[in-house]
Amino acid sequence: MHIAVLTMKVSLPGCASLKEKRQRMGGLHERFGRNPSVAVCESADHDRLEASEWSFVVTGTSSLQVESLCSEIEDKLQRTVDGRVLDVVREML
Known part of the structure; x- marks a missing residue:
């Protein structure tokens, strides 16, 4: 069994509410959590x-x-999120 932890920081300039933040992040939990x-x-x-x-x-x-x-997740997040990815950290355990 191989395990990685992928952490991504995203900037959401001009975001005015938590509701807008959820919309701009585009349902990451639902999209990737199905796998x-x-x-x-x-x-x-x-x-x-x-x-x-x-x-x-x-x-x-x-x-x-x-x-x-991990690469697939990074690519999809960068293409679909209405924000800018600031940092990506990938740690193999």
């Missing part, structure tokens, strides 16, 4: 309107599979 190999949560900046940090725990039978899934 049985991924656990996802908003891990910081819960009450900050102009920032959000999300963590993904990714599991797989090989490190290549885990790395591939």
